[in-house]
Amino acid sequence: MNKVIIITGASSGIGKSIGNYLTEKGYIVYGTSRKPEKYPxxxxxxxxxxxxxxxDTQNLINHVISIEGKIDVLINNAGIGYTGPIEESRIEDIESLFSTNFFGPIEMIKNTLPLMRKNNSGLIINITSIAGYIGLPFRGVFCASKSALEILTESLRAEIKDYGIKVVNVAPGDVKTDVISRRIDSFNDKNSIYFKKYYKTWKSMNKDVEEGGIDPLKISRLIFKIINKNNPKIHYVIGKPLQKFSIVLKKILPDLVFERILNRFNSL
Ligand SMILES: NC(=O)c1ccc[n+]([C@@H]2O[C@H](COP(=O)([O-])OP(=O)(O)OC[C@H]3O[C@@H](n4cnc5c(N)ncnc54)[C@H](OP(=O)(O)O)[C@@H]3O)[C@@H](O)[C@H]2O)c1
Structure with missing residues (x-):
């Protein structure tokens, strides 16, 4: 139980819940926040x-190693949401989203791997999203960032398979957290041809998180199970049954049939 765990983005939501859960289970947890002084x-x-x-990433890893001498588990959780029609999304917003959701986790992985390789052991868990499996309207940039991380994990697993390190993805559906408060909404043009449809989707997205989101504790329990598995899977999906089922439907239905269902579901 004296495993050392790093969780990025642990001041709120899923990261905080995982941190509390693993601390209660006896693990040594280091979480991150841009403003830890806000969470005494x-x-x-x-x-x-x-x-x-x-x-910051290098300092964080060095800090934990200087105290604990090892990192057993890295949980790449820090991430933000994004909405906006692709045509009207600001490129700097897209870069900012990818910086947090994709390049940041890669930087964490690059800095953690040398030590894990040296110890011939370690576990990296990337928190992705069910949205990374499906190109959802007005969330394309977010979907792409999480999809990119899912695929990167598959490549990484192959590259490091001889060094005793495991890498997995955990893809949640809607979870009840503060995600909306940090989200980039790259759109505010009420005269845009997209406005009506975007606004409708925006409202239903918010409702899905605030009223329909699952308890982050469910993800914490899954993470605990994964940490204790000898041979974890590559992809874990967790969320409401309909959201999980949408991935199955996409796999088995012809493209155009799935697209029609998705558009109808989104009233498009
Ligand atoms: N909630 C959902 O419905 C949902 C669904 C699918 C996937 N996810 C994914 O789950 C993860 C956690 O989301 P959440 O719902 O728990 O959101 P949240 O409540 O907004 O928490 C996000 C965490 O990430 C941290 N963070 C944000 N930007 C950061 C940055 N630049 N550097 C370091 N930390 C940063 C925040 O810390 P500070 O602000 O204190 O720095 C906070 O602790 C994200 O990757 C998200 O994409 C969430």
Missing amino acids: KSEFTLVKSDINKKS
Whole structure:
């Protein structure tokens, strides 16, 4: 139980829930926040770190190694949401989203792997999204960032298979967290041809998270199980049955049939 765990983005939502759960189970947890001073009551150590800053990532890893001498589990959880029609999305918003959701996790992985390889052991868990399996309207940039991380994991597993390190993805559907407060909404043009459809989707997205989202504790329990598995799977999906089933439907239905169902579901 003296495993050392790093969780990025652990001041809120899923990361905080995982941190609390694993701390209660006896693990040594280091979480990150850009403003840890805002969370003095955190049940585990919160280190100041912005995943978009390379120096913060290096300092974080060095800090944990200098105290604990090892990192057993890295949970790449820090991430933000995104909405906006692709045609009207600001490119700087897209870059910012990819920086947090894709380049940041890669930087964490690159900095953690040398130590894990040396110890011939380690586990990396990337928190992705069910949205990474399906190109959802007005969320394309978010879907693409999570899809990219899913695929990267598959490549990484092959590259490091001889070094005793496991890498897995956990893809949640809607989870009841503060995700909306940090989300990039790259759109505000009420005269746009997209506005009506976008706004309708925006409202239903918010409702899905606030009223229909699952409890983050469910993800924490899954993470605990994964940490204790000898041979974890590559992809884990967790969420409401209909959201999980949509991935199965996409696999088995012809493209155009699935697209028609998705558009009808989104009233498009
Ligand atoms: N909630 C959902 O419905 C849902 C669904 C699918 C996937 N996910 C994924 O689950 C993960 C956690 O989301 P959540 O719902 O728990 O959101 P949340 O409540 O908004 O928490 C996000 C966490 O990420 C941290 N964070 C944001 N930007 C950061 C940055 N640049 N550097 C370091 N930390 C940063 C935040 O910390 P500070 O602000 O304190 O720095 C916070 O602790 C994300 O990757 C998200 O994409 C969420």
